[in-house]
Amino acid sequence: xxxxxxxxxxxxxxxxxxxxxxxxxxxxxxxxxxxxxxxxxxxxxxxxxxxxxxxxxxxxxxxxxxxxxxxxxxxxxxxxxxxxxxxxxxxxxxxxxxxxxxxxxxxxxxxxxxxxxxxxxxxxxxxxxxxxxxxxxxxxxxxxxxxxxxxxxxxxxxxxxxxxxxxxxxxxxxxxxxxxxxxxxxxxxxxxxxxxxxxxxxxxxxxxxxxxxxxxxxxxxxxxxxxxxxxxxxxxxxxxxxxxxxxxxxxxxxxxxxxxxxxxxxxxxxxxxxxxxxxxxxxxxxxxxxxxxxxxxxxxxxxxxxxxxxxxxxxxxxxxxxxxxxxxxxxxxxxxxxxxxxxxxxxxxxxxxxxxxxxxxxx
Numbered sequence: 601x602x603x604x605x606x607x608x609x610x611x612x613x614x615x616x617x618x619x620x621x622x623x624x625x626x627x628x629x630x631x632x633x634x635x636x637x638x639x640x641x642x643x644x645x646x647x648x649x650x651x652x653x654x655x656x657x658x659x660x661x662x663x664x665x666x667x668x669x670x671x672x673x674x675x676x677x678x679x680x681x682x683x684x685x686x687x688x689x690x691x692x693x694x695x696x697x698x699x700x701x702x703x704x705x706x707x708x709x710x711x712x713x714x715x716x717x718x719x720x721x722x723x724x725x726x727x728x729x730x731x732x733x734x735x736x737x738x739x740x741x742x743x744x745x746x747x748x749x750x751x752x753x754x755x756x757x758x759x760x761x762x763x764x765x766x767x768x769x770x771x772x773x774x775x776x777x778x779x780x781x782x783x784x785x786x787x788x789x790x791x792x793x794x795x796x797x798x799x800x801x802x803x804x805x806x807x808x809x810x811x812x813x814x815x816x817x818x819x820x821x822x823x824x825x826x827x828x829x830x831x832x833x834x835x836x837x838x839x840x841x842x843x844x845x846x847x848x849x850x851x852x853x854x855x856x857x858x859x860x861x862x863x864x865x866x867x868x869x870x871x872x873x874x875x876x877x878x879x880x881x882x883x884x885x886x887x888x889x890x891x892x893x894x895x896x897x898x899x900x901x902x903x904x905x906x907x908x909x910x911x912x913x914x915x916x917x918x919x920x921x922x923x924x925x926x927x928x929x930x931x932x933x934x935x936x937x938x939x940x941x942x943x944x945x946x947x948x949x950x951x952x953x954x955x956x957x958x959x960x961x962x963x
Contacts, residue, residue: 612835614940615752616828620712623650623719624657625870627694627781628754630717631661636692639717640685642704644669647697647721649836650759651735654696654719663688666948669697669704673851674738678707685712685917692717694752696817698771699857706748721759721802723823724770724858725778725831728753731839733847740851742839749758749835755828765814767826769903770858772807772823776800776896777828777861780869781840782833783879784934792833793882799829800886804899809905841926842868845946848926855912862910864906868902868949875935893955909951919946 609961615633617626631639639661645650648667656661666684670677681704685693695705696719703726709716710732718727730749733742763771780786781795809819845864849855870893873880880892889895903908910916923943932935948955 604909608787609789609791610819610836611625612684612728612832613875614728614749614753616881617752618755618756618825618828620821621623621756622754623654623696623759626754626756627654627717627719628658628661630754631692632657633695633932634715634751635715636715636717637661638691639694639874640666640688640692640695640708642666642681642689643695643697643701647701648675650721650762651696651701654694654899654915658694665691668697669701671700671783672740672854673703673733673734675734677704677733678711681708682711685714688877690714690863694719698722699726702726702750703733704752707734709748710745713747716748716750717754719754719756719759720824720827722767722858723760723765723775723827724773725827725834728828728905729835730829731835733851735851739937740847742847744917755824756962757817757824760820760824761815763814764766765811766904767812768810768823769807769900769905770862772803772810772827773829773865773881773896773900773905774858774861776803777842777846777865779830779882780865780879781842782830782837783882784872784876785840786932789836791910792837795829796833797882799826799833799885799956800883801829802826804887804962807899807903840931841935841937841942841945842918843845844929844931845922845926845942848922850913852925853918853922854915855909855914859912860937862900863907863909863952864945864949866893866900867945867957869893869896871941872933872935872947879934897954910952911948912920914950917952919943919950922946
């Protein structure tokens with residue numbers, strides 16, 4: 601880049617603790633540092649055993665375990681969680697798990713203003729953003745509010761050892777999507793570019809190692825480090841077409857979050873590539889390839905991830921209305937968002953073939 605460009609970058613007030621075993625050792629320390637004495641632990645049903653370990657480590661500081669987090673944070677789940685917080689007299693919340701658990705923790709923080717500690721067990725990156733999401737009547741609403749940004753994030757690579765390989769892969773590619781969109785966001789900055797490039801490089805190196813050996817703690821740590829960087833990129837930039845599409849597909853059609861990101865990413869990037877030459881330059885360098893969308897598609901295919909929205913349960917009849925819905929609201933994107941263009945992206949993602957290599961300038 602040239603320094604004739606102008607940019608802004610806002611740091612987020614979050615403390616990060618990163619070490620093996622930190623979920624049990626550092627979470628109580630962070631609670632004490634924040635002066636919190638009555639914490640409700642929230643998680644999803646699949647992560648309840650891990651969350652109980654964290655709850656036990658908190659000892660008397662834990663006033664309950666709420667294991668009702670679900671994908672896309674249905675508003676009725678948020679209502680119940682807030683009621684549980686108030687019934688327990690909690691002065692804070694600890695979210696243990698992936699994006700669903702952390703999303704529920706954010707919904708509690710949004711409604712109550714209580715501080716949140718995040719203990720991630722996947723690579724979603726939600727813990728590094730002030731972005732919240734709630735789904736009501738088939739529509740997923742998102743927003744930004746500093747109150748939902750976790751005060752402390754406890755990264756423990758050991759916590760991800762039990763993450764199944766298929767979810768490891770799709771969660772990792774979900775993280776890549778955060779960095780990719782940050783690179784062509786209108787508010788990208790030099791620091792975001794550096795973090796995104798390093799995050800993409802680290803994650804794409806870690807995922808094949810984890811597919812071959814899920815117990816490789818070093819690769820687990822590298823993937824978690826990459827997720828931290830990619831999530832931080834998302835936290836300071838504006839989301840574009842890719843994320844809007846995934847919000848519609850998840851909130852309205854109930855498609856699984858990480859898997860949807862995995863399928864859509866190569867096609868959304870191929871569509872935007874002609875209008876994002878600087879982003880493509882960084883991604884080519886990080887991935888060591890000239891055709892970045894194809895490289896991302898190949899990575900997912902090689903690691904056994906889903907390749908089509910049809911596999912995830914989307915009906916072909918839903919492609920056009922989903923595209924119209926995604927194109928119906930204005931948002932930042934390097935290439936003009938049109939219903940026709942979005943339909944093309946969604947149809948390609950529905951069919952699941954390799955993305956078309958696009959060069960030159962956007963029309």
